[in-house]
Amino acid sequence: MVPAFVVPVDEIPLTGNGKLDRAALPPAETALPVSRRPENPEERLLCDLFAETLGLAEVGAEDNFFDLGGHSLLATRLINRLRAETGRELSIRTLFDAPVVADLARHVPQGAAVAPVRAAAAPRPERVPLSPAQRRLWFFDRFAGPNSVYNMSFAVRFTGPLRVEPLRAALGDLLDRHESLRTTVVEHHGEPYQRIRDAEGLPFRTVVTSEAALPQLLAAASAHVFDLETELPVRAVLHETAPEHHVLLLLLHHIAADGWSLGPLARDLSTAYRARAAGDAPQWTSTPVQYADYTLRLLDRDPDTGVDHWARILHGAPEVLQLPLDRPRPPVSAHRGETVPFTLDAALHARLNRLAATTRTSLFMVVHTAVAALLHRVTLGRYAADCVSVLGILGISAAAETLTELETTVREYANS
Template sequence: AVEHRAAVNHMQWMQQALPLNKYDTVLHRTSITFDASIWELFAPLIAGARLLLTPPSTHRDPGALARLVVDGSVTVLQVVPSLLSSLLQQSTVKQWHALRRLCCGGEAFASHLWAQCRSHLKSTTVYNLYGPTETCIDASFHPCHDTDTSVTVPIGRPVANTQTYVLDTGLRLTPPGVAGELYIGGLGLARGYWGRPGLTAARFVACPFGARGERMYRSGDLVRWNPDAQLEFVGRVDDQVKVRGFRIEPGEIETVLTQHPAVTQAVVVAREDQPGDKRLIAYVVAGGEGCRSEVLRDYLRERLPEYMVPAAVMVLDGLPLTPNGKLDRTALPVPQFGSAGIGRVPRTPQEQLLCELFADVLGLPVVGAEDNFFDLGGHSLLATRLIARIRATLGVELELRALFELPTVVGVAGVLDQSGRARLAVVGQVRPERVPLSFAQRRLWFLHQLEGPSPTYNIPLALRLSGPLNREALQAALADVVARHESLRTIFPQHEGVPYQQVLDPESARPALHLTETTSTDLSPALRAAARYEFELDSDIPLRAELMVLAPDEQVLLILVHHIAGDGWSLGPLSRDLATAYAARCQGQHPGWAPLPVHYVDYTLWQHQLLGDQADPESLFATQLAYWTQALAGLPDQLTLPTDRPRPPVASYRGDYLTVDIDAGLHQRLRELARRAGASLFMVLQAALAVLLSKLGAGDDIPIGSPIAGRTDQALEELIGFFVNTLVL
């Protein structure tokens, strides 16, 4: 809901800052459903200039549009960068002699595209305009200069009667050069979103820098002030993606790609074409020789950390655009992995079976015998999954290191004969009257008895739900998930002082959906308070659900799982199963998922069977215990480190983490060091941490705990349960 005065303010500013005259011809090509069409229509009418309407057939045809600029003697043109890149490739651009002003906006304006403008449009003044619809067309502008050499052209300074603030997460002003979220205030602000009070409250917030009652719009854009007091666009707050635990800005990868001489355009997205398997995919438009997928991936490997190299690079004739000329991400094609028939076919039954396992894990139709697992989109988590599949199918224990050293079907087949036989698979078990706790559960239960109920071991999962919500369907879906996973309906009573697992029947373990009404301002404190719920392990099921209601169409679902029933990996199956069940319940159906091959109780009994009795000196339990008792003998309970304050007598568990960025050059040198030492990058960094701790006075023998997934069997991959273990290094 944009007020008329906002549009009037914008028109007045444009005529002052970018004046038109009666000799100008403005091309109107933007759809009237898009806010930029307002100035294309009214600015020339206000100034008495000529308005040229674009024929419908010309809107999305760069060649026809470029010709229209020539034939219509257009002097003022507005386009988005995606379309501008295509227009500059047309031969008729050389005839744009009448064009005196080019306005670019709607997307980030890359510096390489500005360089092309300087080359092709020497007599044209180019402006970079920025502004979301919520602030009425444009909030800032920047006349482009030859000195604009940053990754993207600056978005400049605010337009008339507009204020811009760069704030951190605490709504504090950031210093120059430090990125923060852009907030916008002034006459251009819309009243809000029609019929969506919850979203309005979340995006239009009180302005702490203005008069009482003034508001500002939360743009979701990351920006910073440069040394010239110009705003620079950094990226989107919600564009940051997390892939395999790494937080990644796709724009950084796009920038490196567009620096390749054979690439004219690039976009990088995180796709999850298979549930739980998120991968980076790059799409590029070729501008010369050498624009091939494998060449570009090698190019990226030399300049970026491995986790930022896309699993696939797809070369397109052009990027798909919306009717407004913006990038249409929904129309980007599904990536094609594999060698497209290049490479030899499997020659033995074993190679054929391995090819099928490779393809199944990677989600590909076919894999060649000499295709590299990691070049096809594989990574460490998928490698662990592949080894579990090989163990289950061939009964052979393949070391993870062997797959990294020989990442092809041919290589794996060559070492299988030297690999040891696999241990027993996890299968359904005959259950005793009282099922013991797994060894991981036993440790956590002991801590619970020692310290009492505590939120320390709660695992929170918060999901923002926008739009209409069927609460009855959500309640039923939660019950479906608890019924599917026995670990979520297991309590831990005692018999003669010994705890055991008691799996409740689904009907008596139906979880309640607790409702809490709150506001966007109070949401974070409310979530933190709710996440500190204290489970009683002998009577509470280890799952709790609370729905934070901000508005009828805006809610946040908080799910708490006690660590005794799940781990970080478990949040994946939990989210997927809840989404499946909710979709089915909204249709009045039961979720049609396949039954789980095993349950956590089966894993517990298998674990006890594998490790044996501690009293048996020949058991794996006894031998492992003897080894670790000797290996850890003499180590201190605590590392002696210089701390800034005394340690409390009782741990509060109020910790924090610090993120340290490693530049691409240092990362590359670390990888080279790892290769020379025959080690992984993790080993090198772990050694560096040990050296640092030693220099700080922690001694020479430093134990470092590292969590491992513990899901060594294919049957455990989709199970919610406590499998993670801490390995002492």
């Protein structure tokens, strides 16, 4: 990601614990002048939501969302915020077609706002089905056999006094607060369902080691193979490398969380640890929507899984793309990928941005299309000329979050 703003500072502000003091950082401000002030309620609302989403002090009615640093992920957040404020629906496509506040305001439905539907707790059936995202991961687990492909590991280094028992209790608080962290999968007549277990304690152990041995220990712990039927999809290991020097490894299976979950997970763990270290239980200021309730609402709203649509679109697509490889393709994937870094110069980056603007798409869409065209070219065009078959093998993940109140929930909402 290219940063939308670069703000020079004389020094990095730190808290008393030596951490980055985000509250003391100066606000990011665009060098672009603010255009005219809003003239009607729709423009005022959108100016406020643009500024909030983009982290700006002020946005004018003639300002362009993408010129101010917006991208597709922030576009999703903006649409969600508009829905939460008004109950009115706008599509992402509409924002791309009309990224200027005044233009977008003309697309906001008129009339009384509809109260947004909340994913509140409701009576649950005896068996809660898996969400589409959970079902994909469960299927892969059963199809591929025991594996650690969808493990998510995060290591955090602590310098200074750290009390183990309050940390252990705080991890238990996470289990109690987020049902997804204590959800396993059970089958009934061949169908998988969510089983929400009691918050009996997150698997947690401590290890005394050295800095030299730490990387190998972290790698070994991160390769743990979860049993989705019998094990909680989360565990933690605290490594002590020296007095008052610790590294906490938090390991989750993707079926319980996604990248968006890291924010609420870190905030809740910090809140709980501070409370437990003071001898208290955490006093939460809000109650997160539980993933089981979201699943039921999602399936009730849209029971169609899209299988028929994609079976029709991908009919005739090759199972394996015949690329001109320099070595034989292994019969079984080892799931060991590689990252190949490269740099696009500023001039090319600017041209890509202009292309995205003129085609009313995002930079990601332009680059995605370029990769598809490249694959079509290197396969000598032996597949469909319109690249549908090639596009079918380009897997991407996107956050499927649609409700603002889900932002505090640890969950798996990725749409692949």
